[in-house]
Amino acid sequence: MHQDMKEILISEAEIAEKVTELGQMISRDYKDLNPLCICVLKGAVPFMADLIRKMEIPVEVDFMAVSSYGSSTKSSGVVRILKDLEASVEGRHVLVVEDIIDSGLTLSYLIAMLKGRKAASVKVATLLDKPARRTVDLKPDYCGFEIPDEFVVGYGLDYAEKYRNLPYIGVLKEEVYSS
Numbered sequence: 227m228h229q230d231m232k233e234i235l236i237s238e239a240e241i242a243e244k245v246t247e248l249g250q251m252i253s254r255d256y257k258d259l260n261p262l263c264i265c266v267l268k269g270a271v272p273f274m275a276d277l278i279r280k281m282e283i284p285v286e287v288d289f290m291a292v293s294s295y296g297s298s299t300k301s302s303g304v305v306r307i308l309k310d311l312e313a314s315v316e317g318r319h320v321l322v323v324e325d326i327i328d329s330g331l332t333l334s335y336l337i338a339m340l341k342g343r344k345a346a347s348v349k350v351a352t353l354l355d356k357p358a359r360r361t362v363d364l365k366p367d368y369c370g371f372e373i374p375d376e377f378v379v380g381y382g383l384d385y386a387e388k389y390r391n392l393p394y395i396g397v398l399k400e401e402v403y404s405s
């Protein structure tokens with residue numbers, strides 16, 4: 227385990243098993259709908275890459291970059307679009323793929339934007355959900371794991387751009403971000 231971790235919360239094997247399950251579920255629900263999977267950069271990259279390879283139906287992918295955390299463990303509450311989609315979402319069945327829902331601010335902003343652009347449907351697949359921290363009313367349609375109110379990193383999730391390449395989800399030692 228990395229020296230900055232307090233514990234491993236979700237192992238690589240547990241993630242793999244859950245991603246397979248979600249991929250199968252989404253494949254059943256989106257059969258014949260040709261969904262557009264939107265990866266929310268950067269955190270969702272590993273989850274998106276693994277998830278689409280467990281989907282057994284035709285899918286299209288696109289990418290958006292938004293940021294609300296910067297190098298902090300708290301959301302600034304201001305969602306900035308750093309990179310917009312290439313494809314039009316009008317009439318498309320959109321599945322937004324996220325690594326984590328924390329306050330819910332990032333996703334509620336994105337969902338409103340996609341509906342405003344006339345997507346036929348907008349659903350959310352998230353690997354992690356931290357419901358204790360929610361400030362807006364939002365529930366994922368597909369969720370891997372509900373986690374306690376701790377700052378986690380790994381499998382895409384960062385603290386100050388670090389730890390995204392860890393293959394597991396770990397809890398960061400508090401001294402790492404409080405010093």
Ligand SMILES: O=P(O)(O)OC[C@H]1O[C@H](OP(=O)(O)OP(=O)(O)O)[C@H](O)[C@@H]1O
Nearest residue numbers: 267268269293294295328329330331332
């Ligand atoms: O529910 P919220 O409180 O809005 O938090 C969740 C969002 O925060 C993180 O992204 P971040 O803005 O840190 O960008 P990153 O994916 O590039 O790390 C994470 O990847 C989610 O997109």
Ligand code: HPA
Nearest residue numbers: 328376377378379383384
């Ligand atoms: O717990 C978290 N870890 C990393 N990034 C995050 N963005 C929202 N919550 C988190």
Ligand SMILES: [Mg+2]
Nearest residue numbers: 269295296384
């Ligand atoms: Mg981040």
